[in-house]
Amino acid sequence: MADDDLENLPGVGPATADKLVEAGFDSYQSIAVASPSELSNTADIGESTSGDIIRAARKAADIGGFETGAAVLQRRETIGKLSWQIDEVDDLLGGGLETQSITEVYGEFGAGKSQVTHQMAVNVQLPREYGGLRGSCIFIDSEDTFRPERIDDMVRGLDDEIIQATMDDREIEGSPGDEDAMEELLADVLDRIHVAKAFNSNHQILLAEKAKELAGKHEESEWPVRLLCVDSLTAHFRAEYVGRGNLAERQQKLNKHLHDLMRIGDLYNTAILVTNQVASNPDSYFGDPTQPIGGNILGHTSTFRIYLRKSKGDKRIVRLVDAPNLADGEAVMRVQGAGLKPE
Numbered sequence: 387m388a389d390d391d392l393e394n395l396p397g398v399g400p401a402t403a404d405k406l407v408e409a410g411f412d413s414y415q416s417i418a419v420a421s422p423s424e425l426s427n428t429a430d431i432g433e434s435t436s437g438d439i440i441r442a443a444r445k446a447a448d449i450g451g452f453e454t455g456a457a458v459l460q461r462r463e464t465i466g467k468l469s470w471q472i473d474e475v476d477d478l479l480g481g482g483l484e485t486q487s488i489t490e491v492y493g494e495f496g497a498g499k500s501q502v503t504h505q506m507a508v509n510v511q512l513p514r515e516y517g518g519l520r521g522s523c524i525f526i527d528s529e530d531t532f533r534p535e536r537i538d539d540m541v542r543g544l545d546d547e548i549i550q551a552t553m554d555d556r557e558i559e560g561s562p563g564d565e566d567a568m569e570e571l572l573a574d575v576l577d578r579i580h581v582a583k584a585f586n587s588n589h590q591i592l593l594a595e596k597a598k599e600l601a602g603k604h605e606e607s608e609w610p611v612r613l614l615c616v617d618s619l620t621a622h623f624r625a626e627y628v629g630r631g632n633l634a635e636r637q638q639k640l641n642k643h644l645h646d647l648m649r650i651g652d653l654y655n656t657a658i659l660v661t662n663q664v665a666s667n668p669d670s671y672f673g674d675p676t677q678p679i680g681g682n683i684l685g686h687t688s689t690f691r692i693y694l695r696k697s698k699g700d701k702r703i704v705r706l707v708d709a710p711n712l713a714d715g716e717a718v719m720r721v722q723g724a725g726l727k728p729e
Contacts, residue, residue, distance in 0.1 A: 392407070394446075395439050396442050405430065415443075416653065417439060417443035418440060423436070466519045469482040469517025470482055470726060471517060472726060474718060478706050478717045479690065479712065483613075485651065487689035487690060488644070488648055488687060490678070490684065492664055492691070493676075494695075499661040503659060504533070506613055508544075510613040511523070519613070521609060521612025525615045528621045598650050598653075601653070610654065610655075612656055613659065614647065614656050616660040619661060623636050623640050623680075627639075665679060691709075692706060693705040700721050700722055701729065703716055
């Protein structure tokens with residue numbers, strides 16, 4: 387088969403191929419990881435035909451089979467680590483945020499969740515030798531939290547050595563003390579952050595599909611998408627699906643949304659960072675009654691779960707609650723005007 391020529395798949399003619407591409411299924415790999423019902427609804431074809439298309443795409447894309455642990459280890463070497471620029475937190479997380487994974491950050495209001503998303507939107511653009519991934523960022527904003535002025539503060543708050551290296555990498559003439567050069571750098575950083583405001587849960591799900599298209603468009607570019615932030619993941623779902631009677635529908639939609647995000651991470655080697663709201667458990671007599679929203683579906687789908695807790699002044703406790711390969715633990719950071727800083 388020709389590379390990703392959808393019309394070579396059985397049952398796919400020009401009209402069906404156009405529908406698939408329009409829905410974001412523009413490669414064998416993206417079709418191979420879809421479900422028959424998803425493909426059927428998208429292209430208006432029968433589930434039996436969808437199954438045949440998916441099987442052919444899996445064969446063409448050469449995915450879905452078993453492989454050795456050594457092969458898995460070799461593939462994991464392609465995973466990037468995005469530094470927080472805080473040694474204690476990076477050590478806690480085994481080097482930083484992982485690409486091809488969902489990292490959930492939850493905590494009460496004012497704990498610093500949105501500060502983390504803003505800081506990571508800056509850090510992902512840094513040169514690799516300084517803990518960045520030299521990539522761009524997609525920011526899905528459901529709570530009207532994104533502020534370009536905060537990005538400005540955080541870029542200026544980087545160490546002069548990192549600022550100079552970032553300028554050199556982007557071929558910006560000047561130094562951290564040169565205001566014209568700094569303004570050029572700030573404009574360039576903001577240009578690498580693609581922001582969309584989600585007005586409700588359905589719009590948020592649609593934006594995740596658009597994010598997949600955008601990541602695919604930039605995959606072979608000089609600045610591929612290496613970070614996708616959703617702040618917050620659960621706000622709209624929590625507001626729109628109230629009461630136990632709507633719980634099942636809410637969880638089903640949330641589950642699909644999470645798997646859409648996970649697919650972006652897997653296909654484009656992108657780190658997925660989501661923030662989550664919390665609720666207090668009135669039945670808790672001992673310990674912290676704060677519990678994340680989203681239930682077991684979010685708990686099982688998130689690869690890493692981080693609990694942000696307020697401490698004295700600008701101090702925040704970063705607690706790793708769950709990770710597949712790391713021990714639970716805590717680190718301390720500060721949320722300051724210049725961004726996230728060590729204790």
